Amino acid sequence: MYLRRHFMAMTSKALFDTKVLKVNPRSIIFSPTAHIDGSLPIITDPETEAALVEAARIIKDTDETVAFPTETVYGLGGSALNDNSVLSIYKAKNRPSDNPLITHVSSVDQLNRKIFDQMHLSGASLFDNIPSIYRPLISSLWPGPLTILLPVPSSDHSKLSKLTTADQPTFAVRIPANPVARALIALSDTPIAAPSANASTRPSPTLASHVYHDLKNKIPMILDGGACKVGVESTVVDGLCNPPMLLRPGGFTYEEIIKLGGEAWSLCKVENKGAVEKGEKVRTPGMKYRHYSPSAxxxxxxxxxxxxxxxxxxxxxxxxxxxxxxxxxxxxxxxxxxxxxxxxxxxxxxxxxxxxxxxxxxxxxxxxxxxxxxxxxxxxxxxxxxxxxxxxxxxxxxxxxxxxxxxxxxxxxxxxxxxxxxxxxx
Known part of the structure; x- marks a missing residue:
């Protein structure tokens, strides 16, 4: 109901003159611990830096969206802390409102500060908000195409938009490996909700030209960082249930999850539900509705x-x-x-x-x-x-x-x- 009321309140917006800005991923340099402590990258190419700064401003200061490359597919990002930004994502894609979104952060530090609303205290661990079952996986696979489910913080301690969760008690989060994606999130210092940057039901985009084909005039900006290396969306796992579940296969294989997860993941089950009932809630994107479909x-x-x-x-x-x-x-x-x-x-x-x-x-x-x-x-x-x-x-x-x-x-x-x-x- 929360999401439906917001959709009903949406007003039509003028079409955008969608800009496509080239960025060079090789010019973006992160320290080895940036995905943990949140230190900012060094960007050696002025044009890349200018494009990222402009895109970060859109994410942080407006209700609009930016399409950007990740290692998996291109994402369509808006602030995960801003209901109107999340609504802009749903509108541009014509995405069903009960299909949850993955929140992308640049570091564990940002996850704590922006979603759990907790500053790092001396003597405390940055990983206190991440259940221990996930830690072997994220120590090996973050940054990368691994998404985990975490409990939604209480509304008193979080600014995370309820529109990202589709009324679920959990939210999905990952730290992407692509330097452009990481830099955009870090420079805006804003967790970014981002599904794939395609029209809903269409094949996911792995080139900026795919995004432009689907979303021209519907979004203000596309960051063109070249082809995505992985080519399918992230692997989504749920370690909050027993046994743990692989909800969506993706950039990391089931075999890698079993190998790197330790004993707790040795009995990991694979979600294999063939169909989702009408009105049934789902915990992760890709479990409901028509997906990845060409016109032919x-x-x-x-x-x-x-x-x-x-x-x-x-x-x-x-x-x-x-x-x-x-x-x-x-x-x-x-x-x-x-x-x-x-x-x-x-x-x-x-x-x-x-x-x-x-x-x-x-x-x-x-x-x-x-x-x-x-x-x-x-x-x-x-x-x-x-x-x-x-x-x-x-x-x-x-x-x-x-x-x-x-x-x-x-x-x-x-x-x-x-x-x-x-x-x-x-």
């Missing part, structure tokens, strides 16, 4: 075995050929088809089989390799979906999935949602 229909090819023999590879190509023909028979309007391959299908063999098939030669096919490893596929996934959808304007997208281990868990999580669970065993 996506069909996910789910591997049903680990056999990589030549015979099975040929069988898969024959099966794909039949699937394409089935879709063309069902929809006479399909003219352009994209096939995104990963580890088993060979592009050269596919091209030979498809282009020499008289039933298919009248159609346009775009065949692209996502990568040769889990890390490459993860980094290229959203950009490839956007390319074939927005630039090539295809009508149908087939994506070859991978086994759900290592990076595969996060990749298949995103692809199942992009396909709307239109999955075929392959």
């Amino acid at each position: 229909q996506v069909i996910l090819l789910v591997p049903n075995c680990k056999d990589n023999t030549i015979q099975n590879t040929e069988n898969r190509m024959e099966q794909l050929n039949r699937l394409v023909k089935t879709e063309l028979k069902a929809n006479k309007n399909i003219e352009k088809i994209a096939i995104l391959t990963s580890l088993k299908l060979r592009n050269s063999d596919l091209q030979c089989k498809i282009f020499n098939d008289p039933d298919l030669c009248s159609k346009t096919f775009i065949i692209e390799k996502l990568g040769h490893t889990g890390e490459e596929i993860q980094a290229n996934l959203f950009a490839a979906l956007r390319k074939v959808d927005e630039n090539d304007n295809v009508d149908l997208i087939f994506v070859e999935g991978i086994n759900e281990e290592g990076e595969g868990l996060a990749i298949m999580n995103r692809l199942r949602k992009a396909a709307g669970n239109h999955c075929i065993q392959f």
Whole structure:
């Protein structure tokens, strides 16, 4: 109800002339302990510094938002302490109001001062507000694509906007590794609520051009720091329940969480709920609503075995050929088809089989390799979906999935949602 009342009170705003400012991540230098003690970075490039100062002013002194790169995807940030800024995020994205946001901080010191409203006292630990179960993980994985759930402080001791939590008793927080993101948060000295900087339901942006495509005229500024290295959102874990849960697979794998978390995380469960009921509250983004979806229909090819023999590879190509023909028979309007391959299908063999098939030669096919490893596929996934959808304007997208281990868990999580669970065993 709290969030709904604020949405009803929103008034329309004039369109923005969205600025895209180049920034150089390599010019931003943090001390080894800056993510703990909050010391500010040194910025050696004047243009980068000027852009960051301007963006920090927007975050700190206005109700507006800034899009910026993180190591995972581009984020759309507003002050997590300002209801109107958070509303600006929801409005720009057309995001459902019951979908919680992750709060990004630049340091543990900032988390304590700005969210828990506690200054560091002599003899006290900076980590007192972080449950001990998380400490092995954050000591190894912060700064980085790991989000943890913490109890919401009482309203008497926190200025955290209730709009970031969607009326949950917990809030999600992380310290990003990308220097541009860290510098923006540090220079504004403001925790930043930031979902991915795309229109709601669309594939997440990993380039500034993706943000501009979706949010042009809806936000005042985009900081262009180049391509995101990880390519999928952060891993979200809940250590407040027993056993602990991996709520959203992401930039760190389940195997890394188990290895680095210690004994307390050895029984960590993976949230695998296939659907969320209407009205059901969720603890983290990505658990509810349509996500990561191009305009074109996506069909996910789910591997049903680990056999990589030549015979099975040929069988898969024959099966794909039949699937394409089935879709063309069902929809006479399909003219352009994209096939995104990963580890088993060979592009050269596919091209030979498809282009020499008289039933298919009248159609346009775009065949692209996502990568040769889990890390490459993860980094290229959203950009490839956007390319074939927005630039090539295809009508149908087939994506070859991978086994759900290592990076595969996060990749298949995103692809199942992009396909709307239109999955075929392959």
